[in-house]
Amino acid sequence: MVLKDVFKRPLLDLRISVTDRCNMRCRYCMPREHFDNNHTYLPKSDILSFEEIVHVVESLLPSGLRKVRLTGGEPLIRKDLHKLIQQLRALSPELDIALTTNAHLLSNSIELLKQAGISRITVSLDAVDTDVYQAMGDTTSTPDTILDSIDKSLALGIPVKVNTVVQKGINEHQIIPLITQMSSRDVPIRFIEYMDVGATNSWNLDHVVTGKEMRTLIEKEFGTIQSIEPDHPSDVAREYTTRSGSVIGFIESISNPFCGDCSRARLSANGSIFTCLFATKGFDIRGILRMDASKKEISKAISSIWSQRKDRYSETRSEKTDSERIEMSFIGG
Ligand code: SAM
Numbered sequence: 001m002v003l004k005d006v007f008k009r010p011l012l013d014l015r016i017s018v019t020d021r022c023n024m025r026c027r028y029c030m031p032r033e034h035f036d037n038n039h040t041y042l043p044k045s046d047i048l049s050f051e052e053i054v055h056v057v058e059s060l061l062p063s064g065l066r067k068v069r070l071t072g073g074e075p076l077i078r079k080d081l082h083k084l085i086q087q088l089r090a091l092s093p094e095l096d097i098a099l100t101t102n103a104h105l106l107s108n109s110i111e112l113l114k115q116a117g118i119s120r121i122t123v124s125l126d127a128v129d130t131d132v133y134q135a136m137g138d139t140t141s142t143p144d145t146i147l148d149s150i151d152k153s154l155a156l157g158i159p160v161k162v163n164t165v166v167q168k169g170i171n172e173h174q175i176i177p178l179i180t181q182m183s184s185r186d187v188p189i190r191f192i193e194y195m196d197v198g199a200t201n202s203w204n205l206d207h208v209v210t211g212k213e214m215r216t217l218i219e220k221e222f223g224t225i226q227s228i229e230p231d232h233p234s235d236v237a238r239e240y241t242t243r244s245g246s247v248i249g250f251i252e253s254i255s256n257p258f259c260g261d262c263s264r265a266r267l268s269a270n271g272s273i274f275t276c277l278f279a280t281k282g283f284d285i286r287g288i289l290r291m292d293a294s295k296k297e298i299s300k301a302i303s304s305i306w307s308q309r310k311d312r313y314s315e316t317r318s319e320k321t322d323s324e325r326i327e328m329s330f331i332g333g
Pocket residue numbers: 022028029071072073074075100101102122123124163164165192193194195196197201328329332333
């Protein structure tokens with residue numbers, strides 16, 4: 001039976017954070033002054049094993065789960081991630097298994113991920129200009145490394161999408177060069193409005209470039225863009241196509257929220273279920289997992305959490321930010 005929340009939204013998509021650590025320090029996500037040597041990351045013993053993650057996913061398949069997305073933190077710093085994908089793939093040939101990554105470590109692991117049965121990859125890339133990329137990500141890596149990994153993934157036949165967070169005064173001027181780079185590869189790109197997630201990035205409405213503003217900028221360069229019907233109502237990106245056929249999406253959590261069809265739950269690296277990206281608390285299921293709960297018991301626990309879900313944060317947000325909010329690197333982006 002399909003799980004439905006208070007607003008009749010099904011649970012179709014589980015985002016699984018496999019680690020709260022990362023090899024970048026994006027200013028909008030893990031600013032170095034907060035995520036430095038004094039920051040306490042989860043101890044290894046708190047982090048769910050691959051077997052525990054697989055147990056959770058298996059318990060949700062009968063109630064309609066159709067997609068999992070491995071994320072973090074940076075999922076590729078979790079050792080042997082391909083083995084988790086292998087185990088998930090063994091559950092069902094139909095399960096959509098996606099990965100969101102900054103792609104620093106993608107080149108070396110891509111063949112293993114492919115063999116393990118990954119369905120698709122989303123690569124985060126905020127700029128093609130090296131200085132802008134390095135400043136936003138607080139990294140010494142270069143966009144060329146990321147473009148190379150995209151090319152390697154495509155060469156293996158793995159569908160790739162690119163995600164770009166746009167911050168006012170920082171990288172709007174990268175929108176056109178990014179579209180040009182991705183069009184030449186036939187890779188859809190999605191521009192994300194900078195969100196007020198977490199409590200460390202000093203988010204302010206003035207730093208947001210809205211989807212509408214981005215579309216105006218894009219139309220000046222490429223002419224009118226046409227909106228495309230979504231494949232599924234729960235798709236987070238609103239997609240458009242340019243006259244030459246490039247696909248451009250916008251994730252407008254701030255200016256055009258999409259809570260009405262939100263069918264996503266998050267599983268944090270330490271085994272808590274969060275029913276919204278902006279939740280201030282999760283529901284621990286590691287406890288019952290480690291007491292050898294059966295699939296039926298896990299499913300029952302998650303059903304009871306989901307059936308009480310009323311989250312629609314993006315539709316009700318105000319400019320006031322909540323200091324208790326959980327960091328995206330912890331909850332899973
Ligand atoms: N480390 C991986 C990566 O960057 O792709 C996966 C985790 S990251 C938290 C997932 C996505 O969240 C990335 O595409 C990132 O750009 C986005 N993100 C992080 N903080 C954000 C914010 N404040 N507003 C909008 N998107 C954000």
